[in-house]
Amino acid sequence: MAKIEKIEFRMVNLDPMVVRTDAIQSFVRQETPMVTITDADGAVGTGYSYTIGTGGASVMRMLIDHFAPLLLGRDADRIEAIWHELEFATHATTIGAITSIALAAVDTALWDLRAKKQGMPLWKLAGGARDRCKLYTTEGGWLHIETQALVEDALEAKAKGFTGSKIKIGKPHVAEDLRRLRAVRDAVGDDYEIMTDCNQAFTVDEAIRRAERLADLDLAWIEEPLPADDIEGHVRLSNATSIPVAVGESLYSIRHFREYMQRGACSIIQVDVGRIGGVTPWLKVAHAAEAFDMPVCPHFLMELQVSLTCAVQKGKYVEYIPQLNEVTTSRLEIRDGHAIAPSEPGLGIAWDWDALRRRSVGEFTTEVTARSI
Structure with missing residues (x-):
């Protein structure tokens, strides 16, 4: 000891x-x-x-x-x-x-x-399901970015082998969101994923309305459409749309995730290791997601989340948002659009x-x- x-x-x-x-x-x-x-x-x-x-x-x-x-x-x-x-x-x-x-x-x-x-390395100690996972980018999809720049960033990410791009939505009218997303879809084609993120901006009725307008774009998911504590609203939305509903970055308890999964209030689990309380509860949520056959696509902290995503069976995506470059000498290894799990002992962050x-x-x-x- x-x-x-x-x-x-x-x-x-x-x-x-x-x-x-x-x-x-x-x-x-x-x-x-x-x-x-x-x-x-x-x-x-x-x-x-x-x-x-x-x-x-x-x-x-x-x-x-x-x-x-x-x-x-x-x-x-x-x-x-x-x-x-x-x-x-x-x-x-x-x-x-x-x-x-x-x-x-x-x-x-x-x-x-x-x-x-x-x-x-952490990914082996915590489970060792795979040594790499798919990568999508958020850095070129922020809400203030003009449509043409969204398109150019998505095309560049696709050329690098990334699996998808996340586009922030929540413009004053759904027609603006639709125009931006349709421009990206027309440019990247049908074989590239487009994720959307609402950051808890909508009421239930508005979320249902917007999801209906966006349904024919074949979106990978609609993320945080409602306030995170509105489980019943997420149930209503999930029952009303074919677009997968993603939640998790604003949940702080494994029991909150349990209720979302049990009630069919989501279909993508975005548990955040920095907000759920660390690796210990993160792994519990990820294993529960496997029981419900739900993919785990964690939020932010890519330098740490890559190890956890690779550790578990249902780990699917890592979100590309670099933030530690100025205080680390290591970098996330990217190969053919995939994030590679670190080989060094520990978290793999230098x-x-x-x-x-x-x-x-x-x-x-x-x-x-x-x-x-």
Whole structure:
């Protein structure tokens, strides 16, 4: 048993690599809570999660003030026990984003540490279903982008071997969305996937109306059409359209996913490791999706999600949105339009520590040991 002896915390602010807008917001900053855990053997694991610009300070206080004292002295390999004990200790703030994002940073650090100690890449340790998976791009499909630019980006992605492109929808009138999507479909042909993302912008009736107008475009899915807590609305929409309904990036509990799947409220599972609480609950959701024969197409964090998508049987797509280039020396390997699972032990992310230190917020950069508490 190797006990946790030291924990380092930092929050790193990252600017989007391109302008990112959708139907309800603009992605102005990625706040990146990071946790580095060292055990008594000297083994080190680093994990992280994210916000899109708000709440990072609250996540860091949860980590430093509430999680750190409970982690020191624990056996780092008892990941399942640690996850549940941290969740229970903060049960007054669950189920919710702040606790889940904090849990994700700790949990991914523990999985990184375990994988490194065992000399295995995460995708093998977590299941090893395949060594690559399909890749689609979102970076050229933001809502503010003009139609011709959407077309050009989709054609370029197709030429590179990508499987599909995601286009944000939610223009004031469905006719605008339809024109943009039809232009892309006419350009790329029928053998290229077009995903759409509404970012929770619609009412049930409006979502049903828009889905009906878009049905003949043969869309791969319609993502987050309604507020994430409106399960009944998703049931109505799923029953009203042939377009697959995708949910998951704004769900924070495995039980929420269970209810969506049981009630037929979705058909694509987009569980986000940074929001569900880490690798531990992510794998549970993915295995539940297999029981319902639903593909897992996780949201964001491609540098980490590639390993998880490759780990499980129903893993299908990785979403191409690079965000860590300025603070890592590794890059997602892309071959023939597929994301290749990292071969290095651990998460497969090589951090540039000098770059991280330059971008760290001083208030939340701290080291905790048994002697410091």
